[in-house]
Amino acid sequence: xxxxxxxxxxxxxxxxxxxxxxxxxxxxxxxxxxxxxxxxxxxxxxxxxxxxxxxxxxxxxxxxxxxxxxxxxxxxxxxxxxxxxxxxxxxxxxxxxxxxxxxxxxxxxxxxxxxxxxxxxxxxxxxxxxxxxxxxxxxxxxxxxxxxxxxxxxxxxxxxxxxxxxxxxxxxxxxxxxxxxxxxxxxxxxxxxxxxxxxxxxxxxxxxxxxxxxxxxxxxxxxxxxxxxxxxxxxxxxxxxxxxxxxxxxxxxxxxxxxxxxxxxxxxxxxxxxxxxxxxxxxxxxxxxxxxxxxxxxxxxxxxxxxxxxxxxxxxxxxxxxxxxxxxxxxxxxxxxxxxxxxxxxxxxxxxxxxxxxxxxxxxxxxxxxxxxxxxxxxxxxxxxxxxxxxxxxxxxxxxxxxxxxxxxxxxxxxxxxxxxxxxxxxxxxxxxxxxxxxxxxxxxxxxxxxxxxxxxxxxxxxxxxxxxxxxxxxxxxxxxxxxxxxxxxxxxxxxxxxxxxxxxxxxxxxxxxxxxxxxxxxxxxxxxxxxxxxxxxxxxxxxxxxxxxxxxxxxxxxxxxxxxxxxxxxxxxxxxxxxxxxxxxxxxxxxxxxxxxxxxxxxxxxxxx
Amino acid sequence: xxxxxxxxxxxxxxxxxxxxxxxxxxxxxxxxxxxxxxxxxxxxxxxxxxxxxxxxxxxxxxxxxxxxxxxxxxxxxxxxxxxxxxxxxxxxxxxxxxxxxxxxxxxxxxxxxxxxxxxxxxxxxxxxxxxxxxxxxxxxxxxxxxxxxxxxxxxxxxxxxxxxxxxxxxxxxxxxxxxxxxxxxxxxxxxxxxxxxxxxxxxxxxxxxxxxxxxxxxxxxxxxxxxxxxxxxxxxxxxxxxxxx
Ligand SMILES: Cc1cc2nc3c(=O)[nH]c(=O)nc-3n(C[C@H](O)[C@H](O)[C@H](O)COP(=O)(O)OP(=O)(O)OC[C@H]3O[C@@H](n4cnc5c(N)ncnc54)[C@H](O)[C@@H]3O)c2cc1C
Ligand code: SF4
Ligand code: FES
Numbered sequence: 001x002x003x004x005x006x007x008x009x010x011x012x013x014x015x016x017x018x019x020x021x022x023x024x025x026x027x028x029x030x031x032x033x034x035x036x037x038x039x040x041x042x043x044x045x046x047x048x049x050x051x052x053x054x055x056x057x058x059x060x061x062x063x064x065x066x067x068x069x070x071x072x073x074x075x076x077x078x079x080x081x082x083x084x085x086x087x088x089x090x091x092x093x094x095x096x097x098x099x100x101x102x103x104x105x106x107x108x109x110x111x112x113x114x115x116x117x118x119x120x121x122x123x124x125x126x127x128x129x130x131x132x133x134x135x136x137x138x139x140x141x142x143x144x145x146x147x148x149x150x151x152x153x154x155x156x157x158x159x160x161x162x163x164x165x166x167x168x169x170x171x172x173x174x175x176x177x178x179x180x181x182x183x184x185x186x187x188x189x190x191x192x193x194x195x196x197x198x199x200x201x202x203x204x205x206x207x208x209x210x211x212x213x214x215x216x217x218x219x220x221x222x223x224x225x226x227x228x229x230x231x232x233x234x235x236x237x238x239x240x241x242x243x244x245x246x247x248x249x250x251x252x253x254x255x256x257x258x259x260x261x262x263x264x265x266x267x268x269x270x271x272x273x274x275x276x277x278x279x280x281x282x283x284x285x286x287x288x289x290x291x292x293x294x295x296x297x298x299x300x301x302x303x304x305x306x307x308x309x310x311x312x313x314x315x316x317x318x319x320x321x322x323x324x325x326x327x328x329x330x331x332x333x334x335x336x337x338x339x340x341x342x343x344x345x346x347x348x349x350x351x352x353x354x355x356x357x358x359x360x361x362x363x364x365x366x367x368x369x370x371x372x373x374x375x376x377x378x379x380x381x382x383x384x385x386x387x388x389x390x391x392x393x394x395x396x397x398x399x400x401x402x403x404x405x406x407x408x409x410x411x412x413x414x415x416x417x418x419x420x421x422x423x424x425x426x427x428x429x430x431x432x433x434x435x436x437x438x439x440x441x442x443x444x445x446x447x448x449x450x451x452x453x454x455x456x457x458x459x460x461x462x463x464x465x466x467x468x469x470x471x472x473x474x475x476x477x478x479x480x481x482x483x484x485x486x487x488x489x490x491x492x493x494x495x496x497x498x499x500x501x502x503x504x505x506x507x508x509x510x511x512x513x514x515x516x517x518x519x520x521x522x523x524x525x526x527x528x529x530x531x532x533x534x535x536x537x538x539x540x541x542x543x544x545x546x547x548x549x550x551x552x553x554x555x556x557x558x559x560x561x562x563x564x565x566x567x568x569x570x571x572x573x574x575x576x577x578x579x580x581x582x583x584x585x586x587x588x589x590x591x592x593x594x595x596x597x598x599x600x601x602x603x604x605x606x607x608x609x610x
Numbered sequence: 611x612x613x614x615x616x617x618x619x620x621x622x623x624x625x626x627x628x629x630x631x632x633x634x635x636x637x638x639x640x641x642x643x644x645x646x647x648x649x650x651x652x653x654x655x656x657x658x659x660x661x662x663x664x665x666x667x668x669x670x671x672x673x674x675x676x677x678x679x680x681x682x683x684x685x686x687x688x689x690x691x692x693x694x695x696x697x698x699x700x701x702x703x704x705x706x707x708x709x710x711x712x713x714x715x716x717x718x719x720x721x722x723x724x725x726x727x728x729x730x731x732x733x734x735x736x737x738x739x740x741x742x743x744x745x746x747x748x749x750x751x752x753x754x755x756x757x758x759x760x761x762x763x764x765x766x767x768x769x770x771x772x773x774x775x776x777x778x779x780x781x782x783x784x785x786x787x788x789x790x791x792x793x794x795x796x797x798x799x800x801x802x803x804x805x806x807x808x809x810x811x812x813x814x815x816x817x818x819x820x821x822x823x824x825x826x827x828x829x830x831x832x833x834x835x836x837x838x839x840x841x842x843x844x845x846x847x848x849x850x851x852x853x854x855x
Contacts, residue, residue: 043662044714046757047670102738105728105789107746107753114740138669139753146726146782158718181707210664243641246667313641339667342686343641455653498657501624504708507657 002439002446005184010155011035011419012412013175013188015162015217016196017045019137019404020383020411022144024194027412029153032420038188040157040177042212042509045145049198049210050404053137054249054335056129057401059094061118065126067091072579074399077123077291078392079536080554080581081230081574086370086389088578090399090406097405098130106143107132120254123291123396123586125284134249134335140401160186161509162216164438165193165379166431167224172378173426176438180509183502187435189426191419192378194411195221195366199384200520202513204359204470205462208240208247217385219516221366222523226374227558229387229572231364231520232528233537235395236471238295240358241343243313248336248355250397252321253288255332256280259295260318260352261307267317271298273587280323286587293394293537294586296357300471311354318352325349357471361400363391363537364527367558372411378418382411389556389575393536445511450494454511457488457495461514461521464488469525474541478529485522486565492518523559526567531557550581611637615695616647618659621706629706631697632656638689644698645673645684648710661710668822671756674701674763675710681760681820702763703772717759720775724783724801729794745790752785755825761817767810774810775801777817777827784830787837799838808834 012028012035014021025039041048060070070091075082102108102116109117109131121129132139148154159180166173166187174189197217201209222228238259239248253259258279261267266287269276273290277283288295299317302308308315321329321336326349329337333348340346340353366381368374368388374381382388383404390403461484468481492515499507533549534540554574559567613635621629634655636647645663652659662672666685673684676699678692689696704712733739761777762768768776775783783802787795802808811831818828 043664043670043672044718044757047662047664047672049665049670051670051756052665052667096736099736099738103728103730103733103791105786105791107750108738110741110743110746112743114742114745116738135669135754138756142753142757146721147728149722149725150727181713210670211666212664244666312639335669342668342688345640453657455657499660501622501658501708503623504660504711506660507652 002185002443004187004435005179005182007187007189008038009189010038011191012037012194012415013190013192014039014194014196015041015175016048016198016383016385017041017043017145018048018196018198018383019050019140019144019401020408021045021048021194021196022141022148023405023408024196024382024412024415025154026144026148026151027409028416029151031413031416033153035153035416035419037154038157038190039148039154040160040162040188042159042161042180044158045148045156046142048141049213050137050141050401052208052210052247053140053401054134054247055121055251055254056119056131056136056398057098057140057405058121058124058129058396058398059098059402060091061095061116061128061130062126065128069125070094070128073124074390074396075579076582076584077394077396079394079548079584080550080576081392081535081556083389083575084578085575089370090390090403093406094402097402097409101140101143101405104143104147106139109133119251120282120284120289121396121398122250122253122289123285124398129398131251134251134333137401161512162197162220163442163512165220165224166434166438167376167379168426168430168434170376172376173431173434176435180504183505185439187431189431191423192380192415194415195379195381195385196383196408196411197385199362200517201359201362203461203465203517203521205466206240206245206356207359208237208245209359214513214517215520216513216516217381218366219519221374221379221381222519222559222561224376225561226376226379227367227560227570228520228523229364229367229556229558230392230527231362231524231559232531232557233363233393234359234469234524235292235361235363235537236296236357237360238292238299238357239319239355241339242311242316242354242356244343245358246339246343247358247360248319248339248353250292252319252333252336254282255328256282256324257288257319257321259288260320261302262309263307267302267307268295268298271301272589273298275588290586291394292360292397296471297539299357309354314356316354316356319355320352321348322350322352361395363393363395364524371414372407373414380411380415382407393538441515445495445497445508448494448496450496452491452494452496453498454495454514457491458510458514458517460484461488461517465521465524469528472539472541473528475529478525482522482525482529482566485518485525489518489565519561522565523567527557527559527569530569554581611639613637614689614692616651617695617697618651618709619697619699620659620709622658623708636689640690642689643685644675644677644682644687644689647689648684660708669756671758674758674760676700676702676763681763683758683760683822686822701759703765703769704759704762714759716772717757717762717776717778720779721757721782724775724779724798725794726782726786728786728789728792729797730791731793739791741790749785749788752781752788752825752830754823755781756823758822760820760822761827764816764820766814767812771810773806775806777831778825780808780834781825781827781830784834802834803838808838
């Protein structure tokens with residue numbers, strides 16, 4: 001029989017030591033220095049996947065840029081599925097947060113004058129992306145982690161695995177966790193809990209995510225009745241390495257890299273992203289700097305037409321950086337040079353890098369309001385695991401690192417506020433009932449006499465998601481994947497562990513992560529099935545569904561957990577109070593009905609041409 | 611696919627009295643990393659084998675192991691370079707928790723001890739500090755540490771004296787000391803000057819050889835020695851038994 005080894009009591013519990021978790025822990029301390037803030041993470045904070053972000057973080061910085069422009073880019077990038085007051089708040093607070101990080105020591109790249117340097121980024125009309133060479137996430141994460149050491153109010157529980165939330169009648173009382181080193185079960189009581197557990201990219205076969213990005217927090221909130229919003233929107237990054245999926249940052253294209261098919265042709269001009277720009281002279285929102293979804297879709301079409309290149313690890317196209325020259329590459333993209341050499345044995349100075357689309361980012365997540373609060377009192381969510389309403393159907397690169405900071409601060413502040421109010425602690429009897437319930441799945445895994453192993457199940461999950469819920473979707477494909485998921489869930493019941501020890505039982509942790517992943521995958525597929533239109537990262541293949549359909553689907557999907565297979569989907573209105581929906585246009589495209597003679601649009605859709 | 615032999619040091623605290631070796635045969639190609647090989651072993655041969663990893667792209671710092679006795683990142687070491695097979699053991703000089711997993715708490719304590727954050731009176735209001743590329747370049751290299759701990763496994767001093775702050779912590783202190791925005795040097799110097807600080811180093815330099823990120827902690831230690839010698843007030847506290855450079 002499993003039993004608790006210890007109980008910890010705290011005021012604010014932050015689950016997740018990535019950018020979002022660290023930023024919210026610091027904000028909670030600053031809001032009320034008297035509070036006990038506990039930061040729990042299944043890996044040491046600086047191992048969190050924020051560390052892998054390369055490109056940069058966006059905020060309006062230059063005099064000729066404007067908040068309106070950042071707003072417009074984000075809203076049109078989201079294919080009008082972002083909540084506009086949230087976007088408005090975000091763009092207004094972005095700059096201050098990046099400055100805050102600068103004051104904490106982040107080594108942002110600089111201009112000769114000593115001012116912060118900004119770079120171009122896909123889907124952004126103006127240069128507004130701050131960067132620290134090509135290791136922006138790494139520097140942000142280490143700056144936050146090191147700064148967090150200054151706050152004596154923050155107590156860390158490194159290498160603790162969140163097992164379940166303790167929720168009763170829409171109120172969260174804390175969590176149950178495994179101390180990974182000892183295997184001990186620990187109950188943590190908290191007045192407020194912030195989930196900052198990151199995305200779920202590992203549900204797919206080819207992805208740019210680290211092994212820990214398995215959707216744990218999403219699944220737990222979901223199982224306790226919180227909706228997962230907009231889960232059908234999964235961003236493919238157009239440039240991952242074949243095989244591993246390791247990311248080759250968009251900044252390569254921002255700096256002037258070009259994409260070539262097997263004929264050495266810059267195929268993006270055939271997909272509404274032209275006119276062709278001279279190599280090494282990138283133009284915002286055009287060609288290689290078009291948005292990610294369009295670029296990944298273009299790859300898919302090229303592959304269908306047989307114009308991709310065969311590589312030992314699958315079909316690829318080429319990312320050519322050679323014209324940028326060795327000096328520039330080593331100064332601006334040193335990490336990319338290192339990665340390409342190590343993982344595909346290519347020196348970008350001398351040869352083009354083979355690349356293919358890979359799953360990168362989950363736009364959807366745990367539904368929160370603009371204050372990062374979920375429908376459960378005392379439970380907050382922030383960062384990639386959350387859906388605060390910023391990204392809609394497609395996230396713009398470099399908006400999410402800033403999101404971690406802007407909304408991390410909000411989440412920490414709100415959680416601290418709640419924890420500062422007097423409240424009734426849960427009765428011991430209630431906590432012990434909740435704990436017993438939470439232990440049931442673990443008990444079952446330990447006692448199982450089944451014969452299934454998690455590894456093949458996880459492989460089948462990833463392959464099936466790639467197959468049925470990938471760049472292009474169809475009813476038949478989605479239904480097939482949903483059937484597969486239902487079967488995998490059945491087989492999961494027969495799972496048997498290969499490690500019966502307690503200390504560092506990674507076999508057990510991977511099995512639990514797989515269980516979380518199966519639930520999240522189901523929410524994604526069900527929402528994708530019921531969104532019978534194409535918008536942003538969600539593209540349906542069936543005739544009649546290949547376009548955006550605002551009449552029926554200018555709405556968020558909300559997926560609710562149910563014990564029988566599949567999720568229950570509801571729809572929620574989108575906040576379009578500031579900018580009515582218009583077409584998403586890139587490259588030299590003009591809004592429909594507007595002659596090329598340069599007539600100005602009359603309403604206020606963003607002017608995106610050029 | 612060719613195969614090769616991996617000798618893996620095993621230790622399961624609940625059942626083993628001491629570490630012992632176990633052999634595994636794995637398939638590999640041109641791109642198979644040590645981490646990939648471990649994944650293969652865990653998936654197909656023995657799922658109780660334990661090790662840390664996450665990013666698999668040499669940036670999260672989780673996967674340090676001894677490969678044939680040399681500290682390396684498992685995700686950035688390739689089987690193609692070991693055609694005759696290899697041995698894998700946990701990082702030296704750290705207590706073993708299980709298999710390839712070591713206890714990193716002392717490493718973290720050392721990092722925290724040197725106050726690795728900007729210490730400054732008042733930042734410019736609502737705007738960034740100015741810092742020229744040249745000022746950035748002074749400390750940039752030392753800010754690239756991924757906290758993998760390889761340099762501690764390479765450091766004979768840390769092996770003998772675990773209280774020695776060690777290469778990465780000293781490099782990190784140096785990183786902030788060199789930052790044009792920082793005024794906290796004097797607060798850090800006490801640590802750096804102590805018996806467990808820069809003067810604990812006998813300048814073997816192996817730390818910089820094994821560093822996968824070109825941080826060159828040995829240079830930081832050495833520059834730290836010069837800084838502390840030049841710093842009159844601090845010099846006073848300097849322990850007398852300076853070791854060879
Ligand atoms: C390769 C790559 C490059 C990127 N580049 C950019 C970029 O240039 N610009 C940009 O804006 N965005 C970029 N992104 C996106 C952005 O980096 C991520 O969205 C963001 O870092 C996520 O941060 P997070 O704090 O929400 O989660 P993470 O950093 O993933 O942290 C999640 C935390 O939760 C913890 N956790 C999870 N589950 C559990 C559990 N069960 N128990 C305990 N702890 C748990 C983990 O240990 C971890 O500490 C990139 C993403 C990738 C993958
Ligand atoms: S200095 Fe180098 S070897 Fe040492 S911890 Fe940092 S990155 Fe690793
Ligand atoms: S797995 Fe992250 S450094 Fe190797």
